[in-house]
Amino acid sequence: APQALADHAGKYLTVVIAREAYAIAASDVREIIRFQKITPVAQMPDAVKGVIDLRGRVVPVVDLRARFGFTADSTERICIVVVRFEAEPGLFVPMGLIVDAVDAVEHFTAEALVPPPAFGSALSPDHLLGLAKTREGVKLLIDPGRLLRNAL
Numbered sequence: 001a002p003q004a005l006a007d008h009a010g011k012y013l014t015v016v017i018a019r020e021a022y023a024i025a026a027s028d029v030r031e032i033i034r035f036q037k038i039t040p041v042a043q044m045p046d047a048v049k050g051v052i053d054l055r056g057r058v059v060p061v062v063d064l065r066a067r068f069g070f071t072a073d074s075t076e077r078i079c080i081v082v083v084r085f086e087a088e089p090g091l092f093v094p095m096g097l098i099v100d101a102v103d104a105v106e107h108f109t110a111e112a113l114v115p116p117p118a119f120g121s122a123l124s125p126d127h128l129l130g131l132a133k134t135r136e137g138v139k140l141l142i143d144p145g146r147l148l149r150n151a152l
Contacts, residue, residue, distance in 0.1 A: 005130050006110035012132070014103040014139055015081060018070035021103065023132060023139045030082045030094060032102055052096060054082065061096035067147070077101035085145040095144070106139075108132040113141070 012023035013032075033054070038061050040050040047067035051058050061080060065072040080096040087093045116128040129141040 005113045005115060008113060008129055008141070009108055009110040011105055011107050012139075012141065013081065014106055015099040016077075016101040016103055017064050017068060017099055019100075021137065021139045022064075022099075023106070023108070023141050024081065024083060024097075024144060025129075025141075026105055028083045028085065028144050030084050033080050033082060033096075035078045035080060035098070049098065052080070054094070054096075057094065059094045059096050061098060063098040064142075065098065065100065072098075075100050083144045097144070106132075106134070108134075108139075108141075116140075 008025065011026035013026050013029050014021055014023045016022075036052055038050040038052055041048070041060075044050070047062050047064075049061045049063050049066075051060050053059075059082065063072060078098065078100055079102055081099055081102065082094050082096050084092050084094055112132045112134065114131050114133060116130055127143060127147040129143040132139045132141060
């Protein structure tokens with residue numbers, strides 16, 4: 001794996017979005033909460049569903065299914081993964097990501113990580129940190145910072 005990618009070896013939270021397996025670095029994940037009422041905010045991109053009140057803090061929520069161009073069919077396991085990302089240098093903000101289900105925490109070795117393909121993914125590669133090859137198949141590694149900067 002290229003050095004930059006090898007630096008990303010470690011624990012990931014695997015999630016399901018439109019029946020596909022994605023992974024978010026566990027270090028970016030703050031908490032997982034059950035789906036709750038989202039207050040819409042006018043004139044936001046379609047994928048930005050609005051805001052939630054998380055213990056007195058207003059947190060914006062992005063529907064990853066809509067962000068990636070999938071139709072949202074709700075499942076019983078739907079939930080919100082709260083991630084922390086660097087909005088600008090030194091400023092870390094929480095953001096909620098709607099996913100169909102949370103799967104597991106997995107450890108990916110540097111050898112399992114490969115760069116993203118140049119095409120063919122539901123994600124444009126600039127949101128994709130890389131791919132992790134596992135026994136169950138390929139997991140797409142999401143970079144929340146780049147994903148969210150480009151969503152907003």
